[in-house]
Amino acid sequence: xxxxxxxxxxxxxxxxxxxxxxxxxxxxxxxxxxxxxxxxxxxxxxxxxxxxxxxxxxxxxxxxxxxxxxxxxxxxxxxxxxxxxxxxxxxxxxxxxxxxxxxxxxxxxxxxxxxxxxxxxxxxxxxxxxxxxxxxxxxxxxxxxxxxxxxxxxxxxxxxxxxxxxxxxxxxxxxxxxxxxxxxxxxxxxxxxxxxxxxxxxxxxxxxxxxxxxxxxxxxxxxxxxxxxxxxxxxxxxxxxxxxxxxxxxxxxxxxxxxxxxxxxx
Amino acid sequence: xxxxxxxxxxxxxxxxxxxxxxxxxxxxxxxxxxxxxxxxxxxxxxxxxxxxxxxxxxxxxxxxxxxxxxxxxxxxxxxxxxxxxxxxxxxxxxxxxxxxxxxxxxxxxxxxxxxxx
Numbered sequence: 001x002x003x004x005x006x007x008x009x010x011x012x013x014x015x016x017x018x019x020x021x022x023x024x025x026x027x028x029x030x031x032x033x034x035x036x037x038x039x040x041x042x043x044x045x046x047x048x049x050x051x052x053x054x055x056x057x058x059x060x061x062x063x064x065x066x067x068x069x070x071x072x073x074x075x076x077x078x079x080x081x082x083x084x085x086x087x088x089x090x091x092x093x094x095x096x097x098x099x100x101x102x103x104x105x106x107x108x109x110x111x112x113x114x115x116x117x118x119x120x121x122x123x124x125x126x127x128x129x130x131x132x133x134x135x136x137x138x139x140x141x142x143x144x145x146x147x148x149x150x151x152x153x154x155x156x157x158x159x160x161x162x163x164x165x166x167x168x169x170x171x172x173x174x175x176x177x178x179x180x181x182x183x184x185x186x187x188x189x190x191x192x193x194x195x196x197x198x199x200x201x202x203x204x205x206x207x208x209x210x211x212x213x214x215x216x217x218x219x220x221x222x223x224x225x226x227x228x229x230x231x232x233x234x235x236x237x238x239x240x241x242x243x244x245x246x247x248x249x250x251x252x253x254x255x256x257x258x259x260x261x262x263x264x265x266x
Numbered sequence: 267x268x269x270x271x272x273x274x275x276x277x278x279x280x281x282x283x284x285x286x287x288x289x290x291x292x293x294x295x296x297x298x299x300x301x302x303x304x305x306x307x308x309x310x311x312x313x314x315x316x317x318x319x320x321x322x323x324x325x326x327x328x329x330x331x332x333x334x335x336x337x338x339x340x341x342x343x344x345x346x347x348x349x350x351x352x353x354x355x356x357x358x359x360x361x362x363x364x365x366x367x368x369x370x371x372x373x374x375x376x377x378x379x380x381x382x383x
Contacts, residue, residue: 041302042295042331049285086326115330117345137277137334140284 002060004048026054029151032079035059037067038113039087043136047082050140064090068098071105080150084113085121093125100129109150166190166197173204182208273375277336282381296376299331303369310347310362322351337372
């Protein structure tokens with residue numbers, strides 16, 4: 001596997017011609033990591049260079065096995081795959097089938113590389129989940145347009161997935177709030193957002209804090225009431241004992257005893 | 267009757283434009299083509315009963331590389347061999363001689379370009 005890095009981030013070091021070739025519209029969706037899978041050295045290197053010229057990072061694989069192994073390792077994930085159809089070993093169509101059959105990879109956009117004569121296979125690949133196709137010999141403007149369109153879709157989908165993750169976190173938080181297990185720290189990140197989800201997260205955190213405050217206040221009131229009840233109960237027991245005949249007799253006897261003692265005193 | 271062009275000089279010029287006037291890089295691509303083509307041609311000359319799928323891939327690579335560098339006639343001839351192999355027909359020695367001649371001609375045309383001077 002070979003990785004070539006785009007030079008768009010360092011335009012000042014380029015000639016005027018190179019700077020023009022790496023204009024701001026070359027990669028409007030930002031630099032992407034692009035996996036180029038082609039057994040042909042000339043096309044592989046050329047594609048790598050054209051991607052690099054537009055500020056992308058090209059990761060080059062010489063066959064389907066190497067590409068699948070790299071994708072499944074999941075290190076430094078790529079944003080899009082440029083995949084040649086006719087290769088020895090696992091061909092492009094089979095690589096596409098394996099990518100689309102893998103839960104961890106199936107959302108990865110794949111652009112097939114084909115010759116004009118492969119059009120039937122291209123149609124089968126698009127039916128099998130390929131995002132687009134690119135014809136050899138490469139036309140730089142077409143490569144750029146198709147890559148950027150595919151990247152735009154990918155970025156949109158990434159944002160939607162992130163949004164759904166946040167919605168899931170919020171619904172989980174609502175369930176946790178109901179069951180009393182809510183931790184406001186879990187929503188800290190979402191609450192920073194300036195969109196409606198961020199607003200909802202902040203509302204949820206505020207509600208949770210208000211619920212906690214009310215719970216604490218209620219606990220304090222319950223504690224105070226318990227003490228009062230204990231005191232009242234004590235008094236009622238004393239009253240109950242002192243109102244008995246036996247207690248009255250004892251008090252009279254005590255009174256008499258105190259009287260006789262005070263009379264007998266010198 | 268017009269004959270299809272055998273070599274497109276503008277292809278190499280466009281490659282130079284696309285790669286930021288990097289003559290060294292484009293020359294490396296050309297050198298790779300010149301170095302690899304004889305081996306691909308050799309694969310096409312495999313004896314009868316050889317792996318037609320391997321022959322198809324060799325013809326495909328030769329056609330694809332030739333097309334990338336503007337060698338249109340070579341690309342067309344190699345593509346025809348590719349289609350034959352795909353259809354289960356081994357290329358004839360005569361057809362491969364024509365491909366070999368087109369390769370020699372393509373290399374000469376590429377080397378004669380002013381961009382290397």
